Amino acid sequence: MLKEKVEISLFFYIIFDMLMIIASFFSSFYLRALFFTDIELREAWILSSYLWFLWTVVPLWILLLLYEKAYFSLERKSLKELFIPTIKAVFEGLLIILAVLFFAKIFAKSRLFFIIFGIVNVCFLFLIRWFISFIQRRIFRNLPFYHNVLMVGTGKSARTLSKFFETHSQWGIKIQGFLNVEDEKAEVDEDNIIGSFKDLSYLLRSLPIDWVIFTLPFRKNNLTMEGIKTCKELGILASCPISDFFPSQNTNLSLEVYSDIPLLNFRTTTVKKWELLVKGILDRVLSFILLIVLSPLFLLVAILIKLTSKGPIFFRQVRCGVNGRRFIFYKFRTMVEDAEKRKYELTHLNVKKIVFKITEDPRITGVGWFLRKTSIDELPQLLHVLNGDMSFVGPRPPVPQEVGLYEDWQRRRLSMKPGLTCLWQIQGRAELDFDDWMKLDLKYIDTWSLLLDIAILLRTIPAVLSTKGAY
Template sequence: MLSQRSKILAQYFYIFSVIFVCGAFFLAFITYNLITPFVIGHKLYSVSYYLWLLLPITAIFYFMLFLFRMYLNLSAESFKSDIIKLFEITVISVFLIYAVLFMFKVTYVSRLFIGYFSVYSFLSLIIADYTGRKLAVKLKRRGYSVRNIVLVKGDDLSSQRGAGGIKDLLVSSEYLGIKLVKEINKKDQNGLIDYVANNPVDEVIFDIKGDEIADIKEVTLLLEEKGITVKIPTNFIPFKYSKVSFEKVGDFPVISFYTSPEDDIRLFAKRLIDIAGSVSAVIIFLLPALIIGILIKIDSKGSVLYKSKRIGKNGRIFTFYKFRTMYSGSDELREELIKDFSKDGIEIKLKNDPRITKIGKILRKTSLDEIPQFYNVLRGDMSLVGPRPPMPDEVKKYSIKQRRRISMKPGITCLWQISGRSMLSFEDRVELDLKYIDNWSLKLDFIILLKTIPAVLFAKGAL
């Protein structure tokens, strides 16, 4: 209920915010035309020359608001944190606008105009945020789209604490048009039916334990006949990491508990980003890859590529590619296992391993040996961002908790790649991988990709 209404309200806020950004665009153009005559070297252009920019601008800002998952938690306390996020959104969006101008080789759009737009768009987003909140509260007070909720509490202390938590959430959800109209004890089912019969009620939320579900069977059927929505929290199953979704298997309604992301829309967006990123990387690195291949052949005998079996999502085996960095005949598989699985790989690994070729040392230091993995991403075996793919022998030694690393598609870069890479212990890498899985979002992927660039350029923690 709250989640669905949050998503719907967020969409209204996205559109509302983008309209304000469009206003910032025209305000920036007006300011630019007023200032430009006094700035030497700047030529005036008609607004028609700039109008086409509105399309990428609105698309970029809308996508960034979605990427940052803005307005899904519209509590009074979230406004201050929103300002920080809106600043980040503005900076990234302006950077992407510059990228669009560079891509289409547009030279007549003034940097001064972009500067004005950057300031005005940030301020417009803050104004839209503040105005939207005030408008949402005003509409609720007038009774527009308000849902009346009855909360049915259980008897034991654990249930009462749960009900208290739900009550606090309902009370704080004024922006969503939620109104808690009545609290009733589970035992007073006649009182519940009587209240529903004589008052406007949209939903009834039960806070009970799993073994109490049978006790409310009859009253839930009566509520169904009256057309009242019934909600039962799933906190009677004490999962530590799992998220919850509801679906149908044939005609049977089921509750799904999952630890890895199951959001089809966001995962589809992640896959589109993977395809676009890997295709771009293949084009960019095609010539360097050919040169690297020639250098590998000149430097030592053997194949250009090193191939090994890796474990993908939920135990699927795939062929993993990278440039060969060791002399042919060396046990590169064993060396990789030591590197990736050792409880303290940095101590075991030799600083001047004689098995590594001259060009191999450079490739490892710069991470250029990873270029062929973009082919794995294009095939769908891997993603741009995700836990690094382990080897079969490594997975055999995993504990039950560690096996959760393979519940998500592996990636070229990950949290521990930007947090010290080989300087971290195996246990630290596992914790960072699980942290990524539990907190995955498109925004997190974007941040990791950005931080990977300096980590690679400065060879932070590279072996």
């Protein structure tokens, strides 16, 4: 019921935003033309040469506005709360487009046009949000309630839901009252308790109830099932929080339907589908651009490796990706050809518990030391990012032997796609011990967002340049 209302509202919000983005584009284009003092230059300012920007910016802006939660509860937000997500989304979008233009070496486009578009677009998007929120507050304030809800239960869930419906009056939900059960502490106003569970059938026949929500504790599930049966017989919608049936701490629950069979998903981390979609798109696009831009460097490094030591240009190794999926991992070779055979001779020098690390590894070649210190040896992994096996940011991909030694809590680091850089690489790199690596990887997974990825990427550059902890 509420889901349909939210989806309909979201659809119209997106349509309005698309219209505002298109209006911003044409307004900015003609405003930019006014800055030309030379008539010939103004006549040469051709709209068709910028249409690519319009086709790019509309879907990208919608994704970023969704990411910044710019579409939710507009009627309850202050002017500041309306403005901040809007300007953040526009700023992030312009940053992405300008970065792509820079790496693709496209410098012929007007920077002033992008600046004008950013300012105009923020104003247009902010004004449409203010207008929508103003209309919603004025219209829904005077509408009669049209969905009567009976809450069975008086605990924390009942209190939370009732407050939520009160603050979202635009959805037309009115709580008719609460029914209590034995041994449950009342956390709602006692004046709103209109009976007990045994009165449910009578009240459903006496009052115009459209929806019954059961918020009983887990130990009262037998009453919940009995109440749902009563609602079903009377043709009244019944709902209950999933968490009341499957109480579990630190677990996110979601429901998906396959072939009419509902499946309940249990996750320890929140799935942010829109953000993951944007992350995946950016990974593919940026890795493709970087592979082209850095191709001369790849050739130079390949020549140096061949001239200074025997063996292949690339080091190949099996690594583990998401949930243990194996893939062939490539790096520029930095060690002598028989490095793996000599590994067991150097086991006593290992400074880590599980990962094999030596502070001054005698197997590393002269060029290899430089490649490792500057992290240039990692650049071939851009191929894995382009292929979808890795991401720019994520826990580093382990070898299968290492995974076999993990404790259960450490295996959770495999739940995220591995990356070129991660939290521990900007906080000491190889100087941290193995347990710290694991804890930082799990912290990244638990707090992941696109902004966190951007922050890690920005901090990776000085970390690499400092060469601290690289060996």
